[in-house]
Amino acid sequence: MAKDRKRSSEPKGRKITLKMAKMALKLTMDGKRRLDLSNMGIATFPKCILMLCDVDELDLSRNLLKKIPSTIDQFVNLRWLDLHSNQLETIPDSIGRLQNLTSLNLCNNCLITPGLPNEIGHLRKLRSLNLGMNALERLPSSIGALKELRHVGLFNNLLTREPECLRNLLHLERVNLKCNPIPPEGASKADPIQRTECLYLVKESCLCASCLSKVKDDRQKVTRRLREAPSHKKAMFSGLITPNSVAQKDQATWR
Structure with missing residues (x-):
């Protein structure tokens, strides 16, 4: 019974064998070996890899x-x-020992601030770091040691200000901070997060009874207001051919 419970608690997914992994080996354009196990339900x-x-x-x-x-x-x-696009909540400290790493993509996971280790700052050759679409409230200060960093993705997180650790990275070319609750410059302290009202069009069938009413x-x-508003129709002059007919006769007097 205990074994059955243990099996049921284990995450279900596709099992990858060494033979399958070898079949997934590819050669890149520059002659590097890539192991592609993406989108396999793992x-x-x-x-085995x-x-x-x-x-x-x-x-x-x-x-x-x-x-x-950690292996x-x-x-x-x-x-x-x-x-990218997994369900990762933490990254092991051993990630910092991948000294040849130049690109790391952790986008679209479940990472929170404690799940991102300080050891990530040991990746001295890193040029591209994508942390977008997570739940990060701040970054490890050790990221400021990544002097070769060029591109950083931080979109769709929970950052409330621009990370200070990025300010001293001289080679930094692009930082994506879109869709974070960072207040715009000049925002009042009383309301640190400014919200913009948006207009959404919906079908009547999508509304509940009270909202529809x-x-x-x-x-x-x-x-009703439009009907009661004063009319702006052109005035009619009864008994006259045109209002200017009299004016035309009296033009000499006016002159």
């Missing part, structure tokens, strides 16, 4: 991974690691 990090730890690139994106083991540091030649009442009020 829920647990396949231990440690037998292929000499690859240059590893793609585990668009899977169901919730955890990356990730065995991929010593890794220059490109793509883990309110909308109809408001519409009737507007219609």
Whole structure:
């Protein structure tokens, strides 16, 4: 009974064998070896791929991974690691031992601030770091040590101000901070987050009974006001052919 409970608690997903992993090996345009296991329904990090730890690139994106083991540091030649669109909540400290890494994509996961280790600042060759679409409230200050960093993605997070650790990165070319609750410059302290009103058009069938009734009442009020408003029709002059007919006869007097 206990074994059955343990099995049921384990995450379900596709099991990857060493043979399948070898079939997923590809050669990049510049002659590097890439292990592409993206979009394969993997829920647990396949231990068998440690037998292929000499690859240059590893793609585990668009899977169901919730955890990356500390053994990730065995991929010593890794220059490109793509883990986007998983369910990762934490990244192991051993990530900092991937000294050849130049690109790290952690976009669209479940990362919170404590889940991003300070050891990420040891990736001295890192040029591209994508942390977008997570739940980060701030960044580790150690990121300020990534002097080769060019591109940083921080969109769709919970940052309330621009990270100070990025200010001293001289080679930084692009930082994406869109869709964060960062107040605009000059915003008042009383209301640090300014909100913009938006207009949304919806079908009547999408409204509940009370909302629909309110909308109809408001519409009737507007219609009533328009009907009661003073008319701006052109004035009619009864008994005259045209109002200017008299003026035309008296033009000499006016002159």
